[in-house]
Amino acid sequence: MFVVLDEGPDHPFYTGVGFITGPELSWRRFEAPTDVVQAGQRVTCEFLQFDIWNLEARLSLRATQPDPFQTFAEVAAVGHELRGLVTALVPIGAFVEVALRIDGLIPLRELAWTPVETPSEVIQVGGSVAVVITSIDRERRRLTLSRRQALPGRP
Incomplete structure (x- = not known):
């Protein structure tokens, strides 16, 4: 998206x-x-760098807003149990939205206590699921979850 600057370098x-x-x-x-x-x-942006090839300022609108993942990570902790909405099934597991704009991955091995080959064997997109937070990587903005740890009757 191009932005006309109030002040800045010539293009x-x-x-x-x-x-x-x-x-x-x-x-x-x-x-x-x-x-x-x-x-x-009209928007207020943060200057990221000057692109010398295209002779234009690279800007960020999101840098002017708080990062929802960091806000979530301040109050969440490993071991917390949450409910979320399954947003996508992928070969390696399933993505679950546990808070507004915060998705975490349930790896395939964490979907059930018994092995499953595909996520669709135990959950569906749009379904609600209980999960436990197993890791929070603030730097990479990644949340890892476990469905099996939230299931009753753990071995």
Whole structure:
């Protein structure tokens, strides 16, 4: 997304233009940039770097907003049990949204006490599931979960 700057470096064709890449628009998932901002809308961005190849400022809109993962990680802890919504099934496990915009991965081996070959054997997208937090990686913004540890009748 191109941004007309109130002040900033000259662009060879468009004076005072900055650029925001898709990942720098928002912490949340979105389909199109217009889900986040509209043409003509004024925004405040953080300067990331100057792109000498394209002669434009690289900007971030999301850097001006608190990171929801870090906010979640401040109150969550390994061992906490949560309920979440299954958002995706992948060959290595399942993704579960445990808080607004916070997804964690349940690895395949953590889906049940008995081995399963695919996540769809025990859960479905859209289903609610109890999980236990097994790790929080604040630097990489990753949350690992276990469904089996939340199941009654552990061995």
